[in-house]
Amino acid sequence: MKKLEKPKSEDALCDLVKNAIGNKQTLKIIGGGTRPIGNAVVADSVINTSAIKGVSIFEPGALTLVANAGTSLEEIQKLLATENQHLPFEPADYRGLLGTKGNSTIGGVVAGGVSGPRRIQVGAMRDTLIGVRFVNGEGVAIKNGGRVMKNVTGYDLVKLMAGSHGTLGILTEVAFKVLPMVEKSNTLLVRGLSDVDATIVMSKALGSPYDIAGAAHTPAQNTKNSYAVTSIRVEGFEKSVAYRLSQLKEIIAQEMGSSIIIDVETNAKKSSDIWKSIRDVTPFHNAKGAVWKISVKPTDGAKVVNALSAIMQVKSLYDWGGGLVWLLVEEDTITNAEIVRKTVGNVKGHATLMRAENDTVLKIEAFHPQAKRLANLSNQLRAQFDPHGIFNPQLMEKTSTRTMLEAG
Amino acid sequence: MAHINMPEPDQQIIARKREIVAELIKAIGKEGVIHEPNETIAYECDALTAYRCPPLAVALPKTTQEVSKVLTICKQIGVPVIPRGSGTSLAGGALPTADSIVLGVARLNKVIEIDYDNRLINVQSGMTNLSVSGAVAEGEFFYAPDPSSQLACAIAGNIAMNSGGAHCLKYGVTTNNLLGAKVVMMDGEIVEIGGGQLDAGGLDLLGLICGSEGQLGVVTEATLKILPKPEGARPILLGFDDPEIAGTCVSDIIKSGILPVAMEYMDGLAIKACEEFAKAGYPTNVEALLIIEVEGSQEEIDEQLGKIKRIAKKHKPKVMRESESAVQSDLIWKGRKAAFGAMGQLADYMCMDGTIPTSKLPFVLKRMQEMSKEYGLRVANVFHAGDGNLHPLILYNANDPKEMQKCEEFGAEILKLCVEAGGCLTGEHGVGIEKRDLMNVQFNDQDMEIQMRVKDVFDPDWLLNPAKVFPLKNSQSRRGNYREHYRENYKASE
Numbered sequence: 028m029k030k031l032e033k034p035k036s037e038d039a040l041c042d043l044v045k046n047a048i049g050n051k052q053t054l055k056i057i058g059g060g061t062r063p064i065g066n067a068v069v070a071d072s073v074i075n076t077s078a079i080k081g082v083s084i085f086e087p088g089a090l091t092l093v094a095n096a097g098t099s100l101e102e103i104q105k106l107l108a109t110e111n112q113h114l115p116f117e118p119a120d121y122r123g124l125l126g127t128k129g130n131s132t133i134g135g136v137v138a139g140g141v142s143g144p145r146r147i148q149v150g151a152m153r154d155t156l157i158g159v160r161f162v163n164g165e166g167v168a169i170k171n172g173g174r175v176m177k178n179v180t181g182y183d184l185v186k187l188m189a190g191s192h193g194t195l196g197i198l199t200e201v202a203f204k205v206l207p208m209v210e211k212s213n214t215l216l217v218r219g220l221s222d223v224d225a226t227i228v229m230s231k232a233l234g235s236p237y238d239i240a241g242a243a244h245t246p247a248q249n250t251k252n253s254y255a256v257t258s259i260r261v262e263g264f265e266k267s268v269a270y271r272l273s274q275l276k277e278i279i280a281q282e283m284g285s286s287i288i289i290d291v292e293t294n295a296k297k298s299s300d301i302w303k304s305i306r307d308v309t310p311f312h313n314a315k316g317a318v319w320k321i322s323v324k325p326t327d328g329a330k331v332v333n334a335l336s337a338i339m340q341v342k343s344l345y346d347w348g349g350g351l352v353w354l355l356v357e358e359d360t361i362t363n364a365e366i367v368r369k370t371v372g373n374v375k376g377h378a379t380l381m382r383a384e385n386d387t388v389l390k391i392e393a394f395h396p397q398a399k400r401l402a403n404l405s406n407q408l409r410a411q412f413d414p415h416g417i418f419n420p421q422l423m424e425k426t427s428t429r430t431m432l433e434a435g
Numbered sequence: 436m437a438h439i440n441m442p443e444p445d446q447q448i449i450a451r452k453r454e455i456v457a458e459l460i461k462a463i464g465k466e467g468v469i470h471e472p473n474e475t476i477a478y479e480c481d482a483l484t485a486y487r488c489p490p491l492a493v494a495l496p497k498t499t500q501e502v503s504k505v506l507t508i509c510k511q512i513g514v515p516v517i518p519r520g521s522g523t524s525l526a527g528g529a530l531p532t533a534d535s536i537v538l539g540v541a542r543l544n545k546v547i548e549i550d551y552d553n554r555l556i557n558v559q560s561g562m563t564n565l566s567v568s569g570a571v572a573e574g575e576f577f578y579a580p581d582p583s584s585q586l587a588c589a590i591a592g593n594i595a596m597n598s599g600g601a602h603c604l605k606y607g608v609t610t611n612n613l614l615g616a617k618v619v620m621m622d623g624e625i626v627e628i629g630g631g632q633l634d635a636g637g638l639d640l641l642g643l644i645c646g647s648e649g650q651l652g653v654v655t656e657a658t659l660k661i662l663p664k665p666e667g668a669r670p671i672l673l674g675f676d677d678p679e680i681a682g683t684c685v686s687d688i689i690k691s692g693i694l695p696v697a698m699e700y701m702d703g704l705a706i707k708a709c710e711e712f713a714k715a716g717y718p719t720n721v722e723a724l725l726i727i728e729v730e731g732s733q734e735e736i737d738e739q740l741g742k743i744k745r746i747a748k749k750h751k752p753k754v755m756r757e758s759e760s761a762v763q764s765d766l767i768w769k770g771r772k773a774a775f776g777a778m779g780q781l782a783d784y785m786c787m788d789g790t791i792p793t794s795k796l797p798f799v800l801k802r803m804q805e806m807s808k809e810y811g812l813r814v815a816n817v818f819h820a821g822d823g824n825l826h827p828l829i830l831y832n833a834n835d836p837k838e839m840q841k842c843e844e845f846g847a848e849i850l851k852l853c854v855e856a857g858g859c860l861t862g863e864h865g866v867g868i869e870k871r872d873l874m875n876v877q878f879n880d881q882d883m884e885i886q887m888r889v890k891d892v893f894d895p896d897w898l899l900n901p902a903k904v905f906p907l908k909n910s911q912s913r914r915g916n917y918r919e920h921y922r923e924n925y926k927a928s929e
Contacts, residue, residue, distance in 0.1 A: 086792065086793075086794050087689075087690050088686030088687070088689055088690045088793065088794060089686065089689070089792050089793040089794050089823070090689060091792060110690070111692060140634075140639075146633070147633070150607060150611050151633070151634070153639060153642060154607060154610075154611045163885060167881050168881075169881060169882055169885050170878070170882055171882065171886075173857070173858065173859050173877075174792060174857055174858075175790040175791065175792055175822070175823050175824075175857070175858050175859055175862070176790075176822045176823075177599055177603065177608065177790045177819070177822045177823070177824040177862035177863055178790055178858075178859045178861075178862060179596060179597045179599075179608075179646050179861050179862065179863055179864070179865050179866075180859040180860045180861050180866060180870070180874070180877055180878075181866065181874065181877075181878060181882075181883070181886050181904065182643065182646065182647050182886045182889055182890075182904075183597065183610065183642055183643060183645065183646045183647075184643070184885070184886065184889070185642075186610065186639045186641075186642025186643060186645075187638060187639055187640075187642060187643045187889075189639060189642070190634075190638070190639055191638055191639075195638075206694065207689075207690075207691075207692035207693070207694060208692070209692075210692065227552075230551075230552045230553070230554075233554060233663075234551055234552070234554060234576075234663050235663055236575075236663045236664060236665050236666045236731075238731075263735075264735070264738055264739070266734060266735070266738055267731060267732075267734075267735045267738065270732060270734060270735065322632045322633060322634045322636065323631075323632050324550075324553050324630070324631030324632050325552070325553050325631075326552050326553055327631070347633055350632055350633045351633070375630050375631070375632070376632050377632070377634075377636035377637075394636070394637065395636055395637075397636065397637045398626065398627070400620070400624055400626050401626060401628065401637065401640060402637075404626075404640060404892060404893065405637055405638045405640070407892040408638060408889065408892055411885070411888035411889065411891065411892060412885065412888075423637070423638075
């Protein structure tokens, strides 16, 4: 059993890191442990940040929230809701998809770079994150950004820390620009479109002035009905939502013909459930096979899926107007994994292996390999932030040429 | 003599000017190289005109390959490189030193691809901000970040400084609208980060480069997010006698769940100057003016403005006036965007750019008025109220060296006040040289050390815009390295 440390403060965490350097020990860093994304980490000890918790600033009139990284996501969402505000990027809950338990922390959301369907409208997690504090690989506490939404003072390490999966430092505090919740949220449901047609419809909607807050497509194979469903979310004040829905229906009918069936989900709970399912990739929970998260230019999503379907058994779900493809590869083999990477690479996208059935995950990189110079830059940055190589070794790149504890 | 110091130029590099110019001409042709003193003088400063120094030479490459060639030469010889967009930086981001080459991207000004289906445009980085919106106007799209200098400023500079604008409360700043970039590293290697997809993958190097003030690499092409134009937009003017009440009104509107695209604030002095200049119909009998703009269809605009008016009424505004036509709306914005020019008609001014938490607005405004009296210098305020990004304009006489020094001191005090209030030194203009020596007000040595280590990775010899952003004493040991090292190498290869 590995040693598990649960520091209660940033100071205590700094001491732990310094001790680890002294003892030449590597550290696996976890928040709530609900999103084990990336290569498997083998380390001497585990640091759990969930005891560094508490919200220090919540100013609804300034749309600002500052919290310690170990604060649970649930607590933050509840607090924001008391003032009718929320984290606009709609962080996904991957517990069902990845078969994990526990409570997600806000630090984990940041480290994992987790954004949901609304990112196409309001930006991703990294776009709403405005400040961080973290402990680097020398046990030194560093701050960057702050609590204001316009800030160009010095380099933007806030973005760099977002989605760095604990390989650059251990987050202790995060600050967000939050947004008001919307009065009304409805979903337009278009029936029976092919993936390619769905992409066209989503592009048309996203190219309209109607401020689309979600554009996703679920092919028939994954729906309870026998037809595919393309979902388009419209949010805002009540009258405005009604107006925009009617305009959108016209645009879609013009594009796909008047025989196209379009339903509108006006029930708040049901509409919210649709997007929760898309956000959390519910159709792939407990499904057999490997799950990939693919990021491509929106119009390339369906092309990639079609190309892969000709070679292997896959199921797919589209979000972000087609730019995010969740792919279930039923037969999880190295060969198939390599084909997925190559196909996605051909359109300059990237594919992350989120969950594997077999031991593919041990043999290939979880993250899409980068071009050589970019990979070098990333490794050199890690060497600057974590000179002893003690944080989450190999999580983002297992073929890294870095030797651990070289300076220790 | 101004008080912001630049490092002593390297006389040995200056002595080799002929040879360096010859190398540059060989690489990119003589039409791309400016080296006569009567011509390099045009590049002696940017919009921070108090500081000037002509560079050794100017290189204006036409292609990414040429940028790569220029950087390769400069790296080999050890010449500092000052990247330059359109030279509109208010922070001295493009100020040269006498031993440096200015690398301008002005000739890289083409649209590479417009892709409405994926809502993006790929451009060369010398294109101006406004011309990007212009290129997609026929498709009913626009590029959201809208700095006041948008007519002139280049995308390269926008990326270097992570520029904002009046409408970023809703649409974000440059970093939120940048999907990909082609970047030339100091050693000449060309890298591509991101592209048409929403995330670039791996560590967020794109987010790191955006706002790095030209110190990490030279961006030659950018993939930018474009947005469908809203059906319509309408501003409303709210005038108050008390700046504090105006501040509370801003906060109440935000709390109510409305997110206007812009919420701009002007104080009495700025209102009068702008009205005089632009005849925008601003009320001149108030001490604080809010310009609040909402977007959507006519009905949606009516609904949102109705809500805003209901909230505003509780604060008893002296003036509450909706724009009645597109012409009037244009005038209202013309007035706001001309604010800096209008103030320039009154006197010389220095424009500050701190951000504060909006809840501290009343305190900071009050304190600034007190400081104005202490220093005996007038200060006008024009700023983005929704996000707390202040632009205090300190009026002074540039021909009076004492007053200029007093003005710089006053400015520094204002920025310190912003940091004390929980904000930052610069919201959208960048650090450059202007705020370089104040960085330690906001950051401790370790916060800066980790940032400088980032530069070590991208530009180990500290040749790209080396004397900017970090206080000279913090960066000294790094900047010192290249000269001896490279001079030796260069000699050896000769």
